[in-house]
Amino acid sequence: MGNMGQMMKQAQKMQQQMEKMQAEMANKTVEASAGGGMVRVVANGKQQILSIHMEKEVVDPEDVEMLQDLVQAAVNDALQKSQEMMASAMAQLTGGMKIPGLF
Numbered sequence: 001m002g003n004m005g006q007m008m009k010q011a012q013k014m015q016q017q018m019e020k021m022q023a024e025m026a027n028k029t030v031e032a033s034a035g036g037g038m039v040r041v042v043a044n045g046k047q048q049i050l051s052i053h054m055e056k057e058v059v060d061p062e063d064v065e066m067l068q069d070l071v072q073a074a075v076n077d078a079l080q081k082s083q084e085m086m087a088s089a090m091a092q093l094t095g096g097m098k099i100p101g102l103f
Contacts, residue, residue, distance in 0.1 A: 014093070021089050022046070030085055032077035039070040043078040045086050 025045025033040045038058040042050045052074070058067055 017093055018090075021093055025086055025089055028085060030078055030081035032074050032081055034070040034073040034077070039067075039074045041071075041074040041078040043075075043082040045082055045089070047079055047082050047086075049075060049078065 022045075028045045029042050029050060030044075031040060031042050035058055038055045040051075040053045042052075044050055052071065054067070054071075058070060060066065
């Protein structure tokens with residue numbers, strides 16, 4: 001029965017480490033851009049968009065679709081980078097093991 005107790009302690013330790021890592025990831029950011037940097041998006045490790053910056057030159061009332069496309073591309077890229085950052089941190093925590101239900 002001692003083996004089960006040891007497994008529970010390890011699971012609790014891993015859970016604490018994951019909570020700490022998630023808190024740290026909330027403070028880490030990634031930046032992505034589109035249109036040669038005309039639209040920039042910053043996201044954190046919790047896949048939250050923190051800011052969107054657009055250069056004045058990209059705001060054209062006659063071509064709203066282009067601006068929408070640039071914002072969408074930058075947001076998608078920022079979220080992808082954020083997910084990769086979280087997956088990398090999770091792999092370090094779990095030693096590369098794929099644990100179902102985790103990132």
